[in-house]
Amino acid sequence: MSNEKMQQDFDTICARAQQAKSALAICTAEMRNNALTNAANLIRANSQAIETANATDMQNAKADALSEAMLDRLMLNQARINAIADALDNIATIADPVGRVIEKWDNPNNGLKFERVTIPIGIIGIIYESRPNVTADAAALCLKSGNVVILRGGKESIHSSKIISDYVRQGIKQAGLPEDAVQFISEPNRYMVELLLKAAGNIDLIIPRGGKGLTGRVMQDARVPVLAHLDGNCHIYVDDNLKDCNIAEAMIINAKMRRTGVCGALETLLVHGNIAPQLLPSLLQKLNTATCVIRGDDKVQQYSDKVEAATEDDWREEYLQNILAIKIVGNVDEAIEHINHYGSHHTDAIISDDADTTQKFMQHVDSAIVMHNCSTQYADGGEFGMGAEIGIATGRLHARGPVAARELVTYKNLVYGDGHCRP
């Protein structure tokens, strides 16, 4: 397809999104929730057709010699299709994020009354990779929050994503809402992504969902606001005020090894010098047994000859695999300084039984998510009780941490007077 033709198609998509926008913004929560449950029912009822579409993607993926991990991410079966439908039903049950009065006040000086009420953001572009379930999740969160969405999935999952988006559109239509509230870009050419990233005025927000390569490109090229995170260089600091080293050990191993490829996985462990002799011998042994490679500073290396020497780069690295950097620090201040300097402002945790030290850490660590006595692998909208999440944001504006339906709204200011003329 020529660039000119793609531009035309993209303009049509934007025009349809604009047309769908006002109906979505002002419809009742019931209509939006009906659209979600309709979509869930349609996906369940048509699981065979979805499996067939997915088989085409799988066949192409195998022909392209995709890795086992990627094939697994792409594959849909009956159970996974049901899980997609259940997620839609679940999003229908969460509280309505639209029309919430977030602030209310009077100004006694002029007698005016004020309200801040949440409203949808508008039109959201989602750029994602090969997981077909993102199609339903992302569409559902946008729909729940009254936003129109333009989806751009990876080409590997194009048949699976297309058919899922078709059932979501059908569910929307059945609910009496414009089906163009959800549109899927099925043209695989990357030029469509470029158009999406430059569509200021037509797209209010872009959310990339995928690996660092994708996110980095989106952040670099977008001329539209982006909510995302680039790195998840997560830390745990173990304080010396600690009653039970076994509990700390369990949290550290969980944070590192439960799933090494997720953004909330632990990458650097900071240990107070006083607690190191009690904590490290057993911890290093267990991590070693769990096939975790350790890169430590001089002091850590004294605890085991299996510890490799850490370099400056190790403090910055998001390994996303079974490698852990460990450093001994003198106190919580040193830990905070290290995290704010080398970290990525994603998720960082303190393990401590001291209230003051914990409070200091929670206040001073400049990250989207700061945790006390829990594994960093809880950095996830689902664990926050927010329903599905669309990603984790580490930028400074609008939303930080897990981004779900509640974060996909903005507000307007309502002002009530009584014939007021300004002096």
Place this chain on the structure above:
Amino acid sequence: MSNEKMQQDFDTICARAQQAKSALAICTAEMRNNALTNAANLIRANSQAIETANATDMQNAKADALSEAMLDRLMLNQARINAIADALDNIATIADPVGRVIEKWDNPNNGLKFERVTIPIGIIGIIYESRPNVTADAAALCLKSGNVVILRGGKESIHSSKIISDYVRQGIKQAGLPEDAVQFISEPNRYMVELLLKAAGNIDLIIPRGGKGLTGRVMQDARVPVLAHLDGNCHIYVDDNLKDCNIAEAMIINAKMRRTGVCGALETLLVHGNIAPQLLPSLLQKLNTATCVIRGDDKVQQYSDKVEAATEDDWREEYLQNILAIKIVGNVDEAIEHINHYGSHHTDAIISDDADTTQKFMQHVDSAIVMHNCSTQYADGGEFGMGAEIGIATGRLHARGPVAARELVTYKNLVYGDGHCRP
């Protein structure tokens, strides 16, 4: 100064801002408020020196043949200097926007406890024109909200702004905080603005404060998030359900004529056809007496031969002078459609005594500020009771409407566990 030298100077400014950042982010509200009152006292005590610096600016401005309006904006006298100091004192008294728990919840499924707490955004760049008082206002709002600020004022007011920023810095230092929390770029070359607009990673947010030319350039060129509005094409819709046309008339005249050059000034009036015969004859006469030019559609022209014919462009125009476009509409839906189509999502008002129509208008009009029964000239952070404002934002993300200290914060998520490992 060479571009290379300016880049070096700018890098130094950024490095100093980064260094000041953590002290500002974690200091007490008392320290920030002390800095503000110290600055107010220093400005009062040194009003003579400020007047002398201002005299240099005024002399240069006269030599450059600046307009009377611009000279008036630039000029400082004893009363205006006191007003600047009073504004600082006033900002010191408003509620602390930092460390506010904006949400708090538990997740019964995993037993974790969550808090969302406001924190400063970080480093804010303010680009403004020739009003020297903006120097103090902008610095104060950033300081109040724990943000570091880099100020870039217009070259006309450079001596006045520089000396004011020096006293603010001195006040900060007296409060035991790093004076680099406020920095003023005194190099007048526009290349410094370019550096500021491209400083992603060093600057978290840019706020332009000035005319449409300045704001448009900033929005166009910035690679850093911007809070601003480009246009203030404000509407009033007069419903047919109205007990007293005189009150409506007074609000309309106030909204148009109180100050025609402000962003909240009325630009297009929409009148329900049923009320036009009662409202328009007297209103058109009074507007005419007040030297306001009227551009109306066919129906409006029937009410007076002084009404010029409105063109399509008139519905889009932000006049910022004594011109008003008037259109007759059939009902509130037509008014809403007109406003959402031609408006600038800034401030729009309904005058009505019907609750249902009002509610519909408030919900459906997609603007940062939507008003009922009051003049659009109340679109101002001061009138909202927010203390000084730094501008009005019409973007979709983070903050909409007046932006003051409370809007210059973001949040982090605090998570409290009890030895939690994720299954």
